[in-house]
Amino acid sequence: MRELTFAEAICEAIREEMERDPTIFTYGEDIAKQGGIFGTYKCILGKFKGKIIDTPISEEVIYGSAVGAALAGARPIVEFHFADFLFTGMCSIINQIMKIRYMSGGQGKLPIILRGPDGVARAAAAHHSQSIETIFMHVPGIKVVIPSTPYDAKGLMKTALRSDDPVIFFEHKRLYKTKGPVPEEEYLIPFGKADIKREGKDITVIATSRMVLEALDAAAELEKEGISLEVIDLRTLVPWDKETVIESVKKTHKVIIAHETWRRAGWGAEVAATIYEEAFEYLDAPIKRIGAKNVPHPFSPPLEDAVIPHKEDIIEAAKEILSF
Amino acid sequence: MRELTFAEAICEAIREEMERDPTIFTYGEDIAKQGGIFGTYKCILGKFKGKIIDTPISEEVIYGSAVGAALAGARPIVEFHFADFLFTGMCSIINQIMKIRYMSGGQGKLPIILRGPDGVARAAAAHHSQSIETIFMHVPGIKVVIPSTPYDAKGLMKTALRSDDPVIFFEHKRLYKTKGPVPEEEYLIPFGKADIKREGKDITVIATSRMVLEALDAAAELEKEGISLEVIDLRTLVPWDKETVIESVKKTHKVIIAHETWRRAGWGAEVAATIYEEAFEYLDAPIKRIGAKNVPHPFSPPLEDAVIPHKEDIIEAAKEILSF
Amino acid sequence: MDLDLLNLYETMVKIRLFDTKAEELFLQSKIPGFIHSYVGEEAIATGVSANLRPDDYITSTHRGHGHMIAKGADLKLMMAELYGKRTGYCKGKGGSMHIMDFSLGVLGANGVVGGGIPIAVGAGMAIKLIKKTDQVVVCYFGDGASNRGTFHEGLNWASIYKLPVIFVCENNMYASTAYMPETTSVLDISARASGYSIPGITVDGNDVLAVYEAAKEAIERARKGGGPTLIEAKTYRLKGHFVGDPELYRSKEEVQKFWEKEPIGRFERKLFEEGILSEEKKREIWTKIEKELEEAIRFAEESDFPPPEDALTDLFVDDRGYDY
């Protein structure tokens, strides 16, 4: 099958949907003239005249305007440049995008997509490295997509672009250049459906985004030692696929949850607590949660590596859990 | 002992510390002329000339200015008016206040207090009812105080005002008028020290803020049925008192966690996951987590009541847990 | 559009009576939450809306009853919403501060000061870039809001893209307890327009015809592609910030003085002088509105509260898999 990079897959989804739906338009900082700083708009560079728009550095309006655009009949794709700058317009997101339909008593619909990069790049430090998906799982009002492969990214982006609800779509910086098979034919991936990226029988690893790749690497290494990991990629956090997770837990009785965002009160805690609630008697050992250390992201590479999680952390956790 | 309201206790702490430390000043919206909309500045109304300041509605500066003020040698107490409007200046908080000391490699100190109301009032709806303490437990860089009694509020506020680190201090709207004993003599309450508000032997209830009162009410009712709840008030979430919690769990083997903020990915998930990690074999039943339903806060009183948790939810959870 | 002066008069009286009644009902505890009265500012929404078509949009504020009524709202549905009844505009989920009717073009009253500005700008983008119609958007906000970042970002944005957005600043001299000159660094907020290279004009906001004329010019310009305008309508908030405000920050004399300039009596005198209004006609109008209002109150009182389970609807169009 044809291979695309993660960035190309996203771009293709956007291009196809923009061709199909004339109400889609997209705006954000630095997208129109260079095709986006990570190349996510390369395939539409110079196309769709008037519908790919560079904006001022005015995040409260970048995000909040999506509400008005959607209610007036358009379908905005808003780039957030870096997840760290979601905070710059957070009120527009959390208090407007995520609440207005509910406050209105269900009037209208809000087909809004917020998309952009999150996660660490390399030595980008505390203002350009954050992963903050947990906040949008905690505060109600938006669907949260956080894919790990080009295939998933395309299929989920297409679903997002046909959804009538607000969606936030996180693209990990270190994934943009990764390649994977993407069929030429159209396909959509529903929200709330996890993907078992690798079947296994000893331990269930639940991950998203970059940590799925780390989990797969860990699984490959542990296989040599006769340890079999099942790697579940949640793909969407709101809604999230409890059934697939619980089913796997009932098979393996052991769980590792891995995310790049901070460990403390990260979404791993929610998934863990839910597993205990729904499959308490099936668990052989406490769930291991892996996440970043609870500090901002330091600049210096060795410090950065000490803060974010890696496959080694998964391997270590697997060994610990087996010796519980 | 003398009784004060929650609002009076906070004000007294601020007044005493302002008398002691001439570098303290305070600003925010609507504080100087009416003593604050919930009366938290009544006891200093007209005092400390030039140090109690009404500001424009400019939250990004209200919060961000605290960094400059602190680094230039002052000790700002910044009121956030409503927790919902923390989002309006979230970048100043999360990207500046919470990161700058770390990014600087530990230069200087940041004696900043963000304080103000959170939680439901009555029919204040989606923009004036939120509790968002979990976000500050998840993202590293600030200490989180969330008291339930006038006594604790005063002692913790005084500690905050002598701390050299940023502190966010949440005062529940429905607590402001509650009364409780507050000694005339000076006392401080350290961060990271939970308070057992009621001893019990059957179930540990871990709560903060308004839910502590609900838990105490639930405990009083359940006592009649011979069920004994131990009610732990965490008081601070960063840092939080794992030891006291684990000790109690080892005694009761059963746990309920109750907070007013949304249940999904709320701090209850972190506390639950931690308990499982550290006291797995001591647990007789899955932990019950109680929080708001995962929707914005509706206006209409019966809907609001359907969304936020009450003592009845604790009672129900207790009965369920005992019949596990 | 042909201007019907009696129509203007009738709209102003309707707003006045609605808000006067709402205040009364609030003080009788029939209306929960908060109410912000538009009494004294009726000429603004009335004069502006007389230029609007049903398919034009507005964004409103926390003080939004007048904006809704001037745009043609049904008093029954409004009153029911204020009561928190299921028959209200937002099924009881919004309340006074978040009342809206997308089908009327009202993209929301808003509990966030300045929160409507990005929304208005977004509607303008959809109109200009996607729908390519000659609709316009009116964005109401207060003097206090003019100090928020959204004001700046929104006006710059609307100017750059020449959006059909008319920014109407209702300068009622107070932002809650704050006297406008003490928190706002210009005497005329319209002076800020030059910072965005757009026309700015100050009008007497208590003179409905002056407002009408200023709005007419701005709206016609916007419809023809001439871009945004900033209109500052100078008025005075005759009532407290919210119903129940102790108003410690201003003198009764000051308020009294401004009652003499209130817009309805002023317009009425003019209409009498010009023979357009007679005592009889006046009685007819008032009686009609009073009846309409009584019906609205009856409707609200006789309507049911929403059942608790309604709290878990209306967040998403598609909530499959969502976890309430």
Place this chain on the structure above:
Amino acid sequence: MDLDLLNLYETMVKIRLFDTKAEELFLQSKIPGFIHSYVGEEAIATGVSANLRPDDYITSTHRGHGHMIAKGADLKLMMAELYGKRTGYCKGKGGSMHIMDFSLGVLGANGVVGGGIPIAVGAGMAIKLIKKTDQVVVCYFGDGASNRGTFHEGLNWASIYKLPVIFVCENNMYASTAYMPETTSVLDISARASGYSIPGITVDGNDVLAVYEAAKEAIERARKGGGPTLIEAKTYRLKGHFVGDPELYRSKEEVQKFWEKEPIGRFERKLFEEGILSEEKKREIWTKIEKELEEAIRFAEESDFPPPEDALTDLFVDDRGYDY
């Protein structure tokens, strides 16, 4: 202060050579992360800082090397920070984009565009309200930042309280890929000053003496309690937005044209003409700086990376009980 022209020259050359070298080292992969070059804008920080005392403050931007150097930074500690070494200004935690030295009065380079504005305002508050000294604060930011809400909130705030803050907008015609007139609704950003009733002035930012004079006037006024000034220094970003920028958004010819106006050659010619600088003196200055720079590089290269455990220090002054 007596103006030493050779001193100005030397500072500009130091900045130029530092950033030229940093670019080179970055391209050799010796410096990780991002680098934003100040080449071509040296006259601004140099002209401004010549008016500053050691106890004055500045807030800087992502393009902050020049601001640091002009305020007196040690090139060794700077270079070590860029390398991510433990001997750097921030022990490797900040890097180029978050370099700071509080003891020099540099309250941070900042990865958030416009993020320094609230910080500067806060330092101004501490000076004016608490410390009551005649210190001043210079707040640097770009043309792009002038469209952020913080600009508006900050200037209004500084005006109201008459704070000793000098806002220096470095208008280099680009905000990343965005050409200034396409995202900014005024031709002269200084025109926005009138919206805050403060003096606004545009100077040739490539003329160090013009910058010096404008800053002198503004800083003297601020020291005497005359409040803030907005200085727009018009310049041009000769290098890409960051080192490695493909610069698809502008022509080589355009850049070439502006190289002819670059500030150092221009000032040099003047100094030669006036007999203040000779070829010999010039060589002496350049050689001295080149040596200083070599030493700085050697220092950086010979320094150690921080050990991983350093990642868990410097967040709080008091981290007892904190959970990393």
